[in-house]
Amino acid sequence: MKIAVRKPPTHSVEASKSAGKRLREKVPRASHAAWHPRRKGRDVVAMLEASNRGRVASLIPVRYGRMLHSPFAFLRGAAVIMASDLARTPVSGLRVQACGDAHLMNFGAFATPERHVVFDVNDFDETLPAPWEWDVKRLAASVTVAARHLSLSKTRSSQATLAALSAYRESMQRYAGMPALERWYQRIDATEVVELALRDKRRGGEAPAHPVTEHLFPKLTEQAGVAVRIKEQPPLVFHPARRDRIIDHVRQFLVSYRKTLPDDRRVLMERYSLVDVAVKVVGVGSVGTRCAVALLMADERDSLFLQFKEARASVLEPYARRSRYPNHGQRVVEGQRLMQSASDIFLGWSRIKSVQADFYIRQLRDRKTSADVDAMDFAQLFDYAQHCGQALARAHAKAGDAAAISGYLGRSEAFDIAVSRFAAAYADQTEADFQTLEGAARAGKIPVEDI
DSSP, X not given: OOOOOOOOOOOOHHHHHHHHHHHHHHSOXXXXXXXXXOSSSOOHHHXXXXXXXTSOGGGHHHHHHHHTTOHHHHHHHOHHHHHHHHTTSOOOSOEEEEOSOOOGGGEEEEEOTTSOEEEEEOOOTTOEEEEHHHHHHHHHHHHHHHHHHTTOOXXXXXXXXXXXXXXXXXXXXXXXXXXXXXXXXXXXXXGGOTTHHHHHHHTTSOOOOSOHHHHHHHHHEEEETTEEEEOOBTTTEEOOSSXXXXXXXXXXXXXXXXXTSOHHHHHHHTTOEEEEEEEEOOOSTTBTBOEEEXXXXXXXXXXXXXXXXXXXXXXXXHHHOOOXXXXXXXXXXXXXXXXXXXXXXXXXXXXXXXXXXXXXXXXXXXSOBOOOGGXXXXXXXXXXXXXXXXXXXHHHHHHSOHHHHHHHHOSSSHHHHHHHHHHHHHHHHHHHHHHHHHHHHHTTSSOOOOO
């Protein structure tokens, strides 16, 4: 068989950078400072109520209770609102695999299959191909809102936000010059992010050494006669008091899930048998979506905890086109694999037809660590925001056109300054939206339960 010899691609980094730079003529970097909320139809309570459709009704008050802790908590739970708002802002036309919900608390540390602990984006419920600016602006707004939540001055709030933005721009410039394969291998070691250790130090310990199941098993289980089961922690972890269609179909669900794993992981999964399943309440914006944790065991000392979480349509879909995947769990998994430097070995998806719900599955707490933003001072927030900016740039550069984005951003702080101004304006909007939700709660228009 004769193989045709072809010329190497003529596409170059410099050509992409030049193309990105030309986009400034149509969409100037300074234009990203703008935030003009629409005057009609922006009813934040109605948007949140609409996003509650299909959620577990008994958990909706918990969702509102968590969002009402602070404007920062509100922002975390209001991805559907900000997606609608971002769709009205300028974009360069360049698209990436977007996180869709890139706020400060959706970054963290976790173990790779090689048992290294890395820092990266770690939430992909809303992932979808979309403009890269949307992720950057959500991150910037979350830094500003968090800084105000910490009672930092206007100057320091701006400095922390600019730290995230300059880190994104400078990291993208670095990734743009890398060979594609080298860029794919990039990762951020979690030991570089000192803020991750703050929560563990307050708890009197450090992140557990692997294997993680030896750490989790005694904490999350209890003996029930001769059997072992997941320990209840009501109202956040519990066994349903009545028949639950999701719990009833877990065995069938797991069979379907195994088919989405590579052959080697499937062989590993087949060593484990299902022992117990319990409902689990997670997150802020995710509260009310169906989520459960399953205990599987290979023998009496060999356990595996899997978390499966409902995957609904991304909040970006109305503005960035529908996912090409028929299962939203697959959308989440494929987006996660594209964006993360490494992903969980048990990452997969499935569907429960009886409730017409898609799910994605991963290990529970595989050495996961998150930062405690509520306890940060200015220096810690500044440093942490930088790491988040770097991680987001790495995630976008992995499968996106890093050179074109870098060409658009340039070397100056023009884009950084513009988006920091947007973030300040959007923080004002978030605080106003938070007050609107508070007013709805006081008036009894929404149910609230503080858990």
